[in-house]
Amino acid sequence: MSTAPSSARLEARISTDLHSLLKRAAELQGRTMTDFVVAAVQEAARSAVDQAEVIRLTMSDQESFAKALLSPPKANSALKRAFARRRKLVAAE
Secondary structure: OOOOOOOOOOOOOOOHHHHHHHHHHHHHOOOOHHHHHHHHHHHHHHHHHHHHHOOOOOHHHHHHHHHHHHOOOOOOHHHHHHHHHHHHHHHHO
């Protein structure tokens, strides 16, 4: 017994000029207009998410980050207490 993949509907009002452009572009690629629009929107969405998830650092920020990794500061009392609490929590599991 197979199950059909779930789907959702998306509707948008667009200008007739844009509609004509999308239709022409789809025809040029040998696709349906729906397939063309879905592929374009999916690519744009992935790109937007990828860009949002990337951390961009200036050269100065990169150098500070590298220095912190290579020479971390000594643990202060708050950090030592946090590690002790973590050890207790992990041991309790």
